[in-house]
Amino acid sequence: MENTDVFLGLQDFLERMRQPSAADFVKSIKSFIVSFSNNAPDPERDSAAVQDFFARMEIDFRAHPLWAGCSEEELDSAGEGLEKYVMTKLFPRVFASLPDDVKLDEQLYEKMALVQQFIRPENLDIKPTFQNETSWLLAQKELQKINMYKAPRDKLVCILNCCKVINNLLMKASVASNENPPGADEFLPVLIYVTLKANPPQLHLNLLYIQRYRRQSRLVGEASYFFTNMLSVESFISNIDANAISMDESEYDKNMETARALLSGLSADLDGQYTQKGQFAGYGNRSESMETRHQHPNANKDPAAQSRSSETNSRGKKIPNEKDNSPFSKIPSLSDLENKGATILVTNDQANQVFREYPYLFANVGDLTISDVEDLLNNYKQLAFKYVCLSNGLGVTAPSSYNSHTEFHQHTETAKQQELSRAIEPNDETSNDTDTTDDALKKEPLIDDENLESRLSPDQEVSPEWYT
Amino acid sequence: MGCSASLPDRSSGRLAGPNSENGGASDAKNLRVKLVLLGDSGVGKSCIVLRFVRGQFDPTSKVTVGASFLSQTIALQDSTTVKFEIWDTAGQERYAALAPLYYRGAAVAVIVYDITSPDSFNKAQYWVKELQKHGSPDIVLALVGNKADLHEKREVPVQDGIEYAEKNGMFFIETSAKTADNINQLFEEIAKRLPRPAPSTTQQNP
Numbered sequence: 169m170e171n172t173d174v175f176l177g178l179q180d181f182l183e184r185m186r187q188p189s190a191a192d193f194v195k196s197i198k199s200f201i202v203s204f205s206n207n208a209p210d211p212e213r214d215s216a217a218v219q220d221f222f223a224r225m226e227i228d229f230r231a232h233p234l235w236a237g238c239s240e241e242e243l244d245s246a247g248e249g250l251e252k253y254v255m256t257k258l259f260p261r262v263f264a265s266l267p268d269d270v271k272l273d274e275q276l277y278e279k280m281a282l283v284q285q286f287i288r289p290e291n292l293d294i295k296p297t298f299q300n301e302t303s304w305l306l307a308q309k310e311l312q313k314i315n316m317y318k319a320p321r322d323k324l325v326c327i328l329n330c331c332k333v334i335n336n337l338l339m340k341a342s343v344a345s346n347e348n349p350p351g352a353d354e355f356l357p358v359l360i361y362v363t364l365k366a367n368p369p370q371l372h373l374n375l376l377y378i379q380r381y382r383r384q385s386r387l388v389g390e391a392s393y394f395f396t397n398m399l400s401v402e403s404f405i406s407n408i409d410a411n412a413i414s415m416d417e418s419e420y421d422k423n424m425e426t427a428r429a430l431l432s433g434l435s436a437d438l439d440g441q442y443t444q445k446g447q448f449a450g451y452g453n454r455s456e457s458m459e460t461r462h463q464h465p466n467a468n469k470d471p472a473a474q475s476r477s478s479e480t481n482s483r484g485k486k487i488p489n490e491k492d493n494s495p496f497s498k499i500p501s502l503s504d505l506e507n508k509g510a511t512i513l514v515t516n517d518q519a520n521q522v523f524r525e526y527p528y529l530f531a532n533v534g535d536l537t538i539s540d541v542e543d544l545l546n547n548y549k550q551l552a553f554k555y556v557c558l559s560n561g562l563g564v565t566a567p568s569s570y571n572s573h574t575e576f577h578q579h580t581e582t583a584k585q586q587e588l589s590r591a592i593e594p595n596d597e598t599s600n601d602t603d604t605t606d607d608a609l610k611k612e613p614l615i616d617d618e619n620l621e622s623r624l625s626p627d628q629e630v631s632p633e634w635y636t
Numbered sequence: 637m638g639c640s641a642s643l644p645d646r647s648s649g650r651l652a653g654p655n656s657e658n659g660g661a662s663d664a665k666n667l668r669v670k671l672v673l674l675g676d677s678g679v680g681k682s683c684i685v686l687r688f689v690r691g692q693f694d695p696t697s698k699v700t701v702g703a704s705f706l707s708q709t710i711a712l713q714d715s716t717t718v719k720f721e722i723w724d725t726a727g728q729e730r731y732a733a734l735a736p737l738y739y740r741g742a743a744v745a746v747i748v749y750d751i752t753s754p755d756s757f758n759k760a761q762y763w764v765k766e767l768q769k770h771g772s773p774d775i776v777l778a779l780v781g782n783k784a785d786l787h788e789k790r791e792v793p794v795q796d797g798i799e800y801a802e803k804n805g806m807f808f809i810e811t812s813a814k815t816a817d818n819i820n821q822l823f824e825e826i827a828k829r830l831p832r833p834a835p836s837t838t839q840q841n842p
Contacts, residue, residue, distance in 0.1 A: 293677070293728045335704070351682025352673075352704040352724035356731060393705040393723050400734040412730055 180242070181249025184234050193228070197250070201257050209265035215380035218254070218262075222383050225250055251383050252319040259318040262381065264373045273372035276406055280367040281431060283408055286423040287364055291413035292357040297345045300337055304358065305553045307333040308366035312557070315369045320382035323374055324391060330366075331394040334358050352397075360401050366557075375402060664833055667718045671826070672739045674763045675748035676756040677727035680782040683813035684748065685722050688823055691816075710827060718827040720744075727759075735763075736770060744776045744826055751781045751810065752789040757796070764804055776829050777806040780822060785812040 185194055200221050204214070226247045229235050235243055255262075264270050289299045310330035314323050338350035338358065363371070375398060378387075387395060404412070410420035536544070673681045682703040689708040709719040725731070725738045739745055745767050749760040760779060767777060779801045781792060794810060801808030807825055811818040 293730065348680070349682055349686055349703045351685070352726045353677040353682070353728065355704040355724075356726035356734075357728070389707065389721055390705050393721075396723075396737055397704075400731075400737045403734060403737065404731065407733070414730070 178245075178249040178252055181246050181253065184246070187234060189232075189234055193225070193232075196225070197254065201254065204258055204261050209262065211262070211266060211269075211376070211380055214262055214265075218258070218381055219384055221254070222247065222251060223385075247383065247386075248321060251321060251381075255320055255381050256318045258381075263318075263377055264370065269373055269376055273370055276372045276402065277367060277370075279408065280364050280371075280405060282424055282427040283405070284364045284367055285427040285430065287361065287413065289357075289361055291415060292360055293353075294357045294361060295347075295354070297347055298338055298341050298350065298354050298358065300341065302550055303337050304334070304362050304365065305550070305557055307331075307337070307358075307362045308557055309553055311363060311366045311368045314371070314374050320378045321386070324378050324382055324387070324395065327378075327398050328391060328394050330362065331355075331359065331397065334362060356397060356400065359397055360404055363398075363401050364405060372402065375399060665716050667716065667827075667830060667832075669718055669720050669744060669830060670723065670742045671720050671744040671746060672723045672725060672742040673746050673748060674725055674735065674739070674760075674767075675727055675780075676750070676753070676759045679727065679748045679750040679753070679756050680813045681724055681727065681748050684746075684780070684782060684811060684819060684822070685724065687813045687816050687819045689722075708823075710823060712824070712827055716832075718830065720823065720827075735766070739767065739771055739775075741772065742775060743772075743830065744778065745771060746778045746780055746822070746826070748780045748782050749792065750783050751792045751794075751797075752783055752786050754791050757781075757792045761800065764800075764806070768804070774831055776826060776831075777804070778822065778826055779804075779806050779808045781808075781810040782813060784810040784817060785815050 184190055185197075200217075203217075207213075226243070229246050229250075230243055235246065238246075264273070289301070307330045310326055310333055314326040317323050317326070334355060335350070338354050342348065342350050342354075368374070378395065379399075410417045413420070415423070673685065675681050685706050686703050689706045704724045705722065707719060707721045709717050711717050723738050723742070725735055745763075747760045747763045747767075749756040751757075764777065764779070767775060771777075779797060781794070781797045797808050797810065807829060809818050809822050809825065811822055813819065
């Protein structure tokens with residue numbers, strides 16, 4: 169619903185910009201964008217200029233015959249279209265433009281990479297009733313999409329969707345357990361946990377970008393509340409110390425130490441790990457065949473977890489045991505550890521024992537009944553999400569033994585992204601040549617909206633009512 | 637346990653759903669107000685809001701949004717409407733330092749304690765002091781003693797609440813999210829105390 173609206177908004181906006189009577193608009197948009205290439209980045213000034221430009225254009229739209237007789241909604245989507253167009257063009261100039269911002273961002277990323285390895289829900293006051301690590305993967309996934317988009321609104325929607333998934337899960341858990349309805353006491357800790365585990369790319373930079381370039385009059389109400397929560401999560405995480413997560417000083421230091429050692433170990437012998445993994449031919453193939461059907465990771469938003477059966481529970485319980493067997497006794501289950509875990513598994517006599525907890529792993533087709541389908545589907549989704557998260561968490565494309573549909577998807581995404589930037593960059597390259605760009609604007613779509621559509625639609629089905 | 641109550645109370649004058657977000661600004665007749673909720677975890681902040689917004693927490697109703705942000709519009713007798721955008725905050729001690737991010741720009745702060753918990757009353761006083769120091773100067777402060785239905789477990793006398801609020805020039809009320817006692821009164825009273833924008837200034841910012 170929202171996608172359609174927004175896409176229509178952009179398409180409608182581009183359509184109107186092609187009208188002869190829009191020539192003045194096209195000219196001001198063009199010259200506004202060009203004006204950015206002449207100055208060194210200065211976020212404060214740039215943000216003020218962008219906000220001011222949006223405000224002025226919106227007033228002009230309102231008064232222009234192109235929008236005569238249009239509803240508030242139509243004017244609003246014109247504003248959204250403008251924001252998306254302008255910011256997609258300005259993105260390369262204004263995103264991560266200050267070395268200081270980039271440095272802080274890297275620090276935050278590193279902090280999360282370390283803390284995510286030992287943080288437990290209890291450290292953040294998440295009550296057992298509301299703990300649901302498997303389903304939280306869904307929320308993590310929303311957050312990890314943040315770099316797939318360039319428009320501030322689209323990035324913001326990733327955050328809002330993540331919050332919405334968490335709220336849904338909390339609400340279900342509270343109903344199921346007859347607890348009081350969840351408020352911020354429950355929500356914020358889970359958002360912190362989810363963010364830590366997701367370690368979304370360039371979080372600090374993305375938050376700054378949204379704050380500066382999302383049209384301020386639209387960053388209000390609910391959107392503003394959840395965005396503030398994300399800022400507060402960032403602030404909490406940057407300041408995490410032993411005390412903040414009720415941990416013994418020495419235990420915290422030890423955990424950080426171990427986490428650091430593990431991370432550097434991981435990056436040092438990544439190649440080795442992948443070779444190891446190649447030995448898991450069966451595992452690889454299995455995931456391959458699953459990924460083949462994995463077309464729309466979140467097509468079914470009803471968190472697979474609700475009806476999650478004993479597997480989840482036994483899995484949840486299993487993790488600590490496995491952890492105890494591992495050389496890193498303080499480290500809980502976490503994304504970066506998959507490779508390590510695989511190695512450990514090869515050398516572990518009890519691997520069979522571990523896999524026994526997954527009842528379908530050694531099942532034959534004939535063993536299955538129709539009633540297993542729901543269970544299986546849930547398991548499958550869980551696995552698929554986890555796999556994608558793992559790949560992302562490792563910050564690399566999937567290892568070659570997984571050379572499967574996921575990777576194909578990633579390539580498609582990259583290809584699309586390149587296409588999109590190609591559609592935009594030519595204008596950028598020639599942006600000093602006003603004639604050329606003006607012509608391009610009039611004859612061609614401002615940006616390739618086909619591409620924008622294809623980038624928008626598959627990924628945002630969770631956000632049907634955020635802005636309604 | 638605050639609000640899994642059995643008493644239905646669906647009569648609060650609601651005009652807008654929790655998601656109606658049109659970006660419209662306040663004017664003299666239709667105020668739009670940011671209200672922040674502060675108080676220890678477990679004092680029933682979210683229950684109060686749900687009571688106010690939905691009348692009752694009904695497990696069978698399709699609630700999907702959560703109670704950390706809700707909005708509700710009420711109509712006053714002078715034919716003005718007030719749309720409250722209610723921002724809940726996490727009450728656990730470890731999150732206290734984050735509060736300024738939430739109360740920045742708030743027109744109202746509702747500080748909640750639990751009448752059965754002296755600790756939560758102390759915490760409430762901490763928040764009052766913090767807001768007096770760092771909140772916006774014309775912020776409307778309300779002190780709320782919740783769980784008033786639990787008479788037999790009361791540990792904070794009504795008088796203590798009244799006196800503290802008086803001393804600090806705040807509005808005080810005891811509520812029960814469980815029985816819905818005084819919930820609507822709380823928000824109506826706040827609405828009445830809001831500073832009204834002068835008509836001339838609002839016309840400059842349509």
